[in-house]
Amino acid sequence: CLEKSSCKPLQVEIKATLTSTPSGQALLDRDRVIEDMRHKLQTKEKEVENLFQRNSYLTGEVRYLTDVVQHLNQKLAELEADQQEAREKIRSLLNRRTPAVPPDKTTPKPAVDPSQLRKVSRLTRELNISNKQLRSTAHQALADIKNQLGQFYDTVGKLAQVEQEATKETEELRSLYRKEVVERKSLYNKLLELQGNIRVFCRCRKSLASSCLEKTDDQEVVVIQKGNRKKFQFDKVYSPSSTQEDVFTGTLPVITSCVDGYNVCILAYGQTGSGKTYTMMGSKENPGVNIRSISMLEIYNDTLNDLLTKSPSASLDIRVQGKAVSVPGLTQVQVQTETDILSVMEMGEKNRKIASTKMNIQSSRSHLMVALEVEGSDEVSGLTSRGTLTLCDLAGSERISKTEAEGQRLVEAAAINKSLTALGQVFGALKCNALHIPFRNSKLTHLLQPCLSGDAKVN
Numbered sequence: 001c002l003e004k005s006s007c008k009p010l011q012v013e014i015k016a017t018l019t020s021t022p023s024g025q026a027l028l029d030r031d032r033v034i035e036d037m038r039h040k041l042q043t044k045e046k047e048v049e050n051l052f053q054r055n056s057y058l059t060g061e062v063r064y065l066t067d068v069v070q071h072l073n074q075k076l077a078e079l080e081a082d083q084q085e086a087r088e089k090i091r092s093l094l095n096r097r098t099p100a101v102p103p104d105k106t107t108p109k110p111a112v113d114p115s116q117l118r119k120v121s122r123l124t125r126e127l128n129i130s131n132k133q134l135r136s137t138a139h140q141a142l143a144d145i146k147n148q149l150g151q152f153y154d155t156v157g158k159l160a161q162v163e164q165e166a167t168k169e170t171e172e173l174r175s176l177y178r179k180e181v182v183e184r185k186s187l188y189n190k191l192l193e194l195q196g197n198i199r200v201f202c203r204c205r206k207s208l209a210s211s212c213l214e215k216t217d218d219q220e221v222v223v224i225q226k227g228n229r230k231k232f233q234f235d236k237v238y239s240p241s242s243t244q245e246d247v248f249t250g251t252l253p254v255i256t257s258c259v260d261g262y263n264v265c266i267l268a269y270g271q272t273g274s275g276k277t278y279t280m281m282g283s284k285e286n287p288g289v290n291i292r293s294i295s296m297l298e299i300y301n302d303t304l305n306d307l308l309t310k311s312p313s314a315s316l317d318i319r320v321q322g323k324a325v326s327v328p329g330l331t332q333v334q335v336q337t338e339t340d341i342l343s344v345m346e347m348g349e350k351n352r353k354i355a356s357t358k359m360n361i362q363s364s365r366s367h368l369m370v371a372l373e374v375e376g377s378d379e380v381s382g383l384t385s386r387g388t389l390t391l392c393d394l395a396g397s398e399r400i401s402k403t404e405a406e407g408q409r410l411v412e413a414a415a416i417n418k419s420l421t422a423l424g425q426v427f428g429a430l431k432c433n434a435l436h437i438p439f440r441n442s443k444l445t446h447l448l449q450p451c452l453s454g455d456a457k458v459n
């Protein structure tokens with residue numbers, strides 16, 4: 001579902017990152033080897049196809065020549081029958097020439113005219129000669145055809161051998177390619193692990209009032225408050241002028257990991273009104289991360305609601321089986337095209353709880369989780385992979401004093417802040433490699449457990 005044009009910046013970024021480290025360089029070399037092998041494989045497959053064509057052409061020729069030989073044999077048999085018939089006729093004529101009874105002195109003339117007899121004799125000789133010539137021509141033709149057939153069978157045999165060798169070579173290349181693909185995946189994964197399985201990006205929102213944020217370089221922002229400057233480090237900082245495209249490009253490496261079969265999660269975290277929904281969903285003209293890449297659920301006041309069901313029922317529960325965490329009964333919709341994704345997202349968005357607060361007239365009152373199961377298959381190697389991409393637009397943290405929330409808004413704000421605190425505790429425990437990670441402190445962290453543990457990647 002990803003647009004081709006969106007992949008270009010990814011290639012450029014990955015290449016730049018790769019060339020800067022030895023393992024990255026090795027990965028690039030692997031990619032080159034794989035490309036080379038793919039090319040060889042295609043050439044071999046073309047050769048095999050040509051051999052197949054040549055083989056079927058030769059088989060046709062052989063069939064035609066076999067027909068010709070059969071036809072000639074038939075003609076020869078007919079000629080021999082004619083010759084036999086002529087011989088019989090001559091014999092009967094000659095028999096008539098020698099009378100069985102003693103000559104009758106009263107008969108004045110012989111029964112056969114001698115000139116006729118000579119003529120027949122001459123014709124017989126000529127017939128014999130032409131018969132011999134015909135026989136020799138037919139034998140010669142037969143010998144030629146046999147010879148040609150022999151050559152054809154030879155060629156066919158050689159072609160079959162070449163075809164066998166080519167098939168074997170193709171199979172070897174295929175298995176080598178399979179190995180290289182697996183190695184590429186593992187190297188790519190190692191590279192991402194070196195960069196960190198959890199990577200944090202900061203997007204500075206365009207602000208109408210004077211900004212208290214200052215982007216000092218690609219990985220640092222300074223927060224200026226009452227004259228104090230506090231520095232914060234990130235894996236990447238996007239300036240206020242950065243576009244939806246720029247942010248999406250930053251997420252592409254982990255999306256590649258998802259296609260490679262890893263669990264991947266992209267979370268948008270920040271204060272209310274800071275642009276999380278804008279970054280994840282965006283608008284029709286300026287789509288965000290979600291749209292480009294499906295179950296959809298929201299966590300509202302710590303209860304799970306299915307956003308894609310046509311008949312909303314009671315809230316859903318979380319089920320844990322081994323390391324897998326699932327939500328039984330959650331609607332899953334199959335998507336094949338970008339249009340499918342758009343219509344599913346539109347439906348889910350309509351069902352989401354949104355309300356006006358003092359700080360954002362369209363404030364999300366729930367955490368939104370979009371999960372996309374991605375199945376990848378390599379047509380050449382036949383290898384398949386399955387990964388999950390979880391896209392999460394968190395509700396914004398709120399200072400009740402600032403939002404002046406009351407009534408239902410206050411209940412929502414309390415639930416939002418509680419679950420965000422639980423998320424903070426999980427990240428804190430992950431950061432210091434704690435033995436116990438408190439995933440079960442909230443439904444949000446419980447659901448995110450598979451995306452935050454093991455070899456999963458988070459942006």
Ligand SMILES: Nc1ncnc2c1ncn2[C@@H]1O[C@H](COP(=O)(O)OP(=O)(O)OP(=O)(O)O)[C@@H](O)[C@H]1O
Pocket residue numbers: 204205206270271272273274275276277278279360362363364365394395396397
């Ligand atoms: N980078 C941006 N460029 C242009 N407009 C933006 C940008 N970021 C946010 N906005 C606008 O700011 C307003 C608030 O953004 P948004 O609703 O995405 O915030 P939020 O963090 O999701 O808030 P909440 O947590 O309350 O739901 C929206 O009108 C949005 O269009």
